[in-house]
Amino acid sequence: MITQTHRRVFSCLFILLGCCATRTVAQDLAAFEERFTQFTLDNGMTFLVLERHAAPVVTLLTFADVGSVDEQRGRTGLAHLFEHMAFKGTQTVGTRDYRAEKKAMARADAIFEAMRTERLKLQPDPKRLDEWAEEFKTVQAEAQALLVHDEFQQVFKQAGGANQNAGTSVDYTLYFVSLPSNKIELWMNLESDRFLNPVLREFYREKDVVMEERRLRVESDPVGRLLEEFLGTAYLAHPYGTEIVGHMSDIENLSRPEAEAFFRTYYGPANLTVAIVGDVQPKNVQRLAKRYFGRLKGGPKPPPVRTVEPPQRGERSVTLQDPAQPFVLLGYHKPDVHHPDSAVLDAVTDIMGLGRTSRLYDRLVKKDRVAAYASAFQGYPGDKYPGLFMFYAVPAQGQKHEASMAAMEAEIERLKKEPVSEAELTKAKTRARASLIRSLASNSGLAQELAYYQVITGDWRNLFTRLERIDAVTINDIQRVANAYFTIQNRTVGLMETSNAL
Amino acid sequence: MKRFIVVIVLLATVVSQAASIKHYSKLRYPPLGDIDIPDVQRLTLPNGMQLYLLEDHELPLVRFSTLIRTGSIHEPADKIGLASITGQVMRTGGTTDRAGDTLDALLESMAASVEVSIGLNSGSASASALTENADTILEVLAEILMKPAFPEDKLMLAKMQLRSSIARRNDAPGGIADREFDKLIYGPDSVFARHPEFATLANISRSDLAAFHRRFFVPNNVMLAVWGDFRTPAMVEKIKTVFADWPRSDEAVPPAPAVAYDFPKTVNLINRNDVNQSNIVMGHIGGLRSDPDYCPLIIANRILGSSFTGRLFNNVRSRQGLAYSVYGVYTANYNYPGVFYVGCQTKSESTVKAIEAMRQEVATMTREKVSAEELALAKDSFLNSFVFNVDTVGKVISRMMTYEYYGYPADFLQTLKQGIEKVTAADVLRVAQKHFQPDQFQILVVGRSTDFDRPLSVLGNVKEIDITIPPPPQPQKK
Numbered sequence: 001m002i003t004q005t006h007r008r009v010f011s012c013l014f015i016l017l018g019c020c021a022t023r024t025v026a027q028d029l030a031a032f033e034e035r036f037t038q039f040t041l042d043n044g045m046t047f048l049v050l051e052r053h054a055a056p057v058v059t060l061l062t063f064a065d066v067g068s069v070d071e072q073r074g075r076t077g078l079a080h081l082f083e084h085m086a087f088k089g090t091q092t093v094g095t096r097d098y099r100a101e102k103k104a105m106a107r108a109d110a111i112f113e114a115m116r117t118e119r120l121k122l123q124p125d126p127k128r129l130d131e132w133a134e135e136f137k138t139v140q141a142e143a144q145a146l147l148v149h150d151e152f153q154q155v156f157k158q159a160g161g162a163n164q165n166a167g168t169s170v171d172y173t174l175y176f177v178s179l180p181s182n183k184i185e186l187w188m189n190l191e192s193d194r195f196l197n198p199v200l201r202e203f204y205r206e207k208d209v210v211m212e213e214r215r216l217r218v219e220s221d222p223v224g225r226l227l228e229e230f231l232g233t234a235y236l237a238h239p240y241g242t243e244i245v246g247h248m249s250d251i252e253n254l255s256r257p258e259a260e261a262f263f264r265t266y267y268g269p270a271n272l273t274v275a276i277v278g279d280v281q282p283k284n285v286q287r288l289a290k291r292y293f294g295r296l297k298g299g300p301k302p303p304p305v306r307t308v309e310p311p312q313r314g315e316r317s318v319t320l321q322d323p324a325q326p327f328v329l330l331g332y333h334k335p336d337v338h339h340p341d342s343a344v345l346d347a348v349t350d351i352m353g354l355g356r357t358s359r360l361y362d363r364l365v366k367k368d369r370v371a372a373y374a375s376a377f378q379g380y381p382g383d384k385y386p387g388l389f390m391f392y393a394v395p396a397q398g399q400k401h402e403a404s405m406a407a408m409e410a411e412i413e414r415l416k417k418e419p420v421s422e423a424e425l426t427k428a429k430t431r432a433r434a435s436l437i438r439s440l441a442s443n444s445g446l447a448q449e450l451a452y453y454q455v456i457t458g459d460w461r462n463l464f465t466r467l468e469r470i471d472a473v474t475i476n477d478i479q480r481v482a483n484a485y486f487t488i489q490n491r492t493v494g495l496m497e498t499s500n501a502l
Numbered sequence: 503m504k505r506f507i508v509v510i511v512l513l514a515t516v517v518s519q520a521a522s523i524k525h526y527s528k529l530r531y532p533p534l535g536d537i538d539i540p541d542v543q544r545l546t547l548p549n550g551m552q553l554y555l556l557e558d559h560e561l562p563l564v565r566f567s568t569l570i571r572t573g574s575i576h577e578p579a580d581k582i583g584l585a586s587i588t589g590q591v592m593r594t595g596g597t598t599d600r601a602g603d604t605l606d607a608l609l610e611s612m613a614a615s616v617e618v619s620i621g622l623n624s625g626s627a628s629a630s631a632l633t634e635n636a637d638t639i640l641e642v643l644a645e646i647l648m649k650p651a652f653p654e655d656k657l658m659l660a661k662m663q664l665r666s667s668i669a670r671r672n673d674a675p676g677g678i679a680d681r682e683f684d685k686l687i688y689g690p691d692s693v694f695a696r697h698p699e700f701a702t703l704a705n706i707s708r709s710d711l712a713a714f715h716r717r718f719f720v721p722n723n724v725m726l727a728v729w730g731d732f733r734t735p736a737m738v739e740k741i742k743t744v745f746a747d748w749p750r751s752d753e754a755v756p757p758a759p760a761v762a763y764d765f766p767k768t769v770n771l772i773n774r775n776d777v778n779q780s781n782i783v784m785g786h787i788g789g790l791r792s793d794p795d796y797c798p799l800i801i802a803n804r805i806l807g808s809s810f811t812g813r814l815f816n817n818v819r820s821r822q823g824l825a826y827s828v829y830g831v832y833t834a835n836y837n838y839p840g841v842f843y844v845g846c847q848t849k850s851e852s853t854v855k856a857i858e859a860m861r862q863e864v865a866t867m868t869r870e871k872v873s874a875e876e877l878a879l880a881k882d883s884f885l886n887s888f889v890f891n892v893d894t895v896g897k898v899i900s901r902m903m904t905y906e907y908y909g910y911p912a913d914f915l916q917t918l919k920q921g922i923e924k925v926t927a928a929d930v931l932r933v934a935q936k937h938f939q940p941d942q943f944q945i946l947v948v949g950r951s952t953d954f955d956r957p958l959s960v961l962g963n964v965k966e967i968d969i970t971i972p973p974p975p976q977p978q979k980k
Contacts, residue, residue, distance in 0.1 A: 149816045150815070186526060206820075324673035394670075397665040434614075
């Protein structure tokens, strides 16, 4: 019930962070920890709970430590496809008759495998393929008649859920929703069921949806096309070189049993971390978590990614001739987020790429006028493993890529040869702190940050202690790191050149 | 006997385990906690500026947000882009007291921001800073609003950036579809659909910017909201001080022009060879939020177009696999009619199939009452998620200002809630029949027509739209 009152509610949940220069990260963290609870179930599933009682709402987020980086060659797109499948329901949600459905799905799987085997022959028989295609259509229609579309999402919406969605990155997969805070048991019930008894119904139809998504994001979008080519060029061996959505032919060949095996391998409870931020009581959360998620059975640890990208031996480059306007990308291999240089590269990102006073914007946009926009960022496509430090420019109307490229190269050389100013480094540190404070204003932002830091860096407290590492960065560090990583032989260039019209 | 007892115990265990995990439909919830919507302090300064203040001490942040009565609807037709550029250069060009680059350095060193933008129907200037810098950025915000310098070099920069976006406006098919569809609905010269060209930018001079600013940026056209970590009495005093020398002007700001629409049926193609997916948009004019049918239309929108749970999603995406993104929404704006958009992106080979599938969903809404379950889902989803309308201070204040700006009653949201509670399936059918005209759609496809499943001409006479960007006028100004 919502009431209008004349009493102002002050939620002094957080002792004011950063309001005095003398406050330390340790003090900020201590204040935060008063509202924080962490527990792990017997099966290894970890829960992070942060109380925030300003409004009776809560964000609940499941973070699975699996992404497209974990896929095998030839089966790319599986992690993201599974994320789609995780909305299709369970043995009790999303079906009119699971037993009949199961039979129909098994028949569909068998026909798909037969079709795939035939299709992948050097000389496939079109007649057999057509016959199977007809049978496949029939069986799929039978299975579809037995299901209830989108029941999983409907239940949440009806209960007042907001912003329900999921996302797959190279490194991890997220599932989240915000609910009125009196309904967390609904989330416990359905979310645990979805990882206990998922049913990958409408699998082959959902592949069609994913193929449309690939066409939308990659194939029919100029920058999407360039980025796919760029990633494949920058990486020789490591799975970071493949787009998250996967290769079209791989998606076409994925089968439901393969997706189920992927789920069993990577979605065990020890590989799941839940972050809950909002108007909750930790004891209640723990009680419900034990009851619902305690049902998930532990299993063997998923296999780690084995391939290590070897050092780049020489400059790599890809140029697309495209109807679209020019675009310039530069990428340099860099270590993963655990490496001490990561904090230094955060400072470099700020100095080179953040805001109107960044070096790239100042030079390419304000002074030289060769680009409409220019910036830098690190951790592309991910940072659990060694990723790329990126520079990019959007050349100005009438300009080709050469001027932007030359200006970016000049700024990179300058970073290597001359120490940055104290003012620039201080600005980077101030902005890192302010950015953390701003991120504390949102339940959903916090849930994602807490889960990310816990799983990817090993400790959610790194959300705060990261500031200490950035504060410790020196001018010498920046120069050292620039010289270590921003070399020609470590560089991949991606260019869009405008060819003749459509 | 022992075995019997063991069996009983086992059964009891099984039963108790099963009993503790209920089906979700059997769950019972405690009542939702109260939301105390705090009082926003309201006052009007002698110069007419309206203030909204709300303290929130959770974090050491202060945010300012202004809404200014202006917009690109007021720019002359030969200077399209004037409003947008004025907004940009107000921020980047500095003031009569401090240069733009000086302000950039000051703000970014404090991890603060001040941004100005002028859109179709309003202007906004927002600022954000840590508590200790609140006074400083209020001064910067006031200076920028009252005395922008509009230096020539920053005008040139803004023009370069806007020219670059003109040059890029045909790169991505989604952008093309949205832009061109609005022109089909409102007319290519309508203030609601027109867009800058190189020629219109070339006509804009710094005196135009200064004149635009003088006309609209007066205190009685400005609503200023402040929320965050401050004390109200001190903040009010500070605001009064920094804006003290800003004279008001009683030149009226014209309202948004009316829109005439006579439901033409058209089929339009923009052919592209660099895509393997069509971008489809179809529909007709939408409406206003003040329409008495607004509440049933909200429900109709949810049933038709909600992601994950709407009919378009269920049938076009989940059931048929024709699209990743499919949508349908009758948009209702505050002061000018919106657009009824229905669309998706689908592979070239299923273009006409997708068009027919989407149109069919809209047609069904006009022929049959929605089911009791769909109605309940739509109403419940609105009512049960109502708390998310008011769960942050920023949302509360921003809604208050928006309603006041457009002349809507302060309790409009509560009225909507009461209206939604009363909507019936008969209401939904009635408004669908009145407002959805699937046989009078305008259809636009951006795609590779040689690969379409059927030629677009099966839908009607096809007009090919030429989106070639008119070249810059000669000689090219910098």
